[in-house]
Amino acid sequence: MKTFRDKVAVITGGASGLGRQFASVAAREGMKLALADVQSDALERALEELRAQGASVIGKICDVRNSEQVQALADAAVAEFGTVHLVFNNAGVGSGGLIWENTEADWEWVMGVNVWGVIHGVRIFTRLMLDAAAKDPSFEGHIVNTASMAGLLNAPAMGVYNVSKHAVVSLSETLYQDLQLVGAPIGASVLCPYFVPTGISQSHRNRPEDVRMTDRPTASQIAAQVMTDKAVSSGKVSAEDVAEITFKAIADGQFYIYSHPDALAGVRERMEHIVAGTNPPDPYAAAPQIREALRAKIQGASKPQG
Helix, strand or coil, rough: CCCCCEEEEEECCCHHHHHHHHHHHHHHHCCEEEEEEHHHHHHHHHHHHHHHCCCEEEEEEEECCCHHHHHHHHHHHHHCCCCCCCCEEEECCCCCCHHHCHHHHHHHHHHHHHHHHHHHHHHHHHHHHHHHHHCCCCCEEEEEEEEHHCCCCCCCCEHHHHHHHHHHHHHHHHHHHHHHHCCCEEEEEEEEEECCCCCHHHHHHHCCCHHHCCCCCCHHHHHHHHHHHHHHHHHCCCCHHHHHHHHHHHHHHHCCCEEEEEHHHHHHHHHHHHCCCCCCCCCCCCHHHHHHHHHHHHHHHCCCCC
16 A cells, blocks of 8 residues: 555554554544544544544444454444545453463453454455455555564463464464455555553453453462563553554555564574474573563462461
């Protein structure tokens, strides 16, 4: 997609974090916007801010785990703007801890948002775009799925999140190949940010009742939360930076989008071990203090208090 002006963008998780910054850049570029989020107050605030800037924008409360709500988002965008050109399947949540300690509800929540949300977005919006392209030879579209460096690496105590983001990378690569196979005028990208200061580490604030936590968090879950909060809050690359990088990548037809290219050294090492058939490397080999701090927090939190 080479031009953005007067095109239509749909953004899930659009009221805060990366999604909110995608909306700001899209509005600056003259796009019409359909924002979706589960947090009504944040969504209303985002709509007010964007309209004050002159943007043409609508909003929908949307739990991307629910295919009917994603379909309603697509229907609303088409009803308001006629079609959709650019989709950010961006809504995401996180959950940490030792992988065997995650509950069924943890898995259902994280996989529901991070994986099924992208599945619903790809299934619904790709078909919509293909129909639009069949009617308009000049149509061009693009889909950006937000994964993570956790979709290319496997740090300990992040199992549910790792699994969900690996699935998004695979889904996105397959989408790209399938679009190429049929010669569709639709591009695809996967965004793999590292630690960017957003609200992702506090996503449990919006955790739905049907997948609520019923047990007290384990020592590993508490430790993982503390470590993630610290890493996310100390990130030097901002959400605004990532949005700018992403829009440039879309214009350039770039599939893999990275916020922290230096982190690819760990990806390279992992791939070398996969090809060699050797055991997985320590993801914290270059920063052993992080592993030791995590281990200490898990062990310290699990000791009985006297």
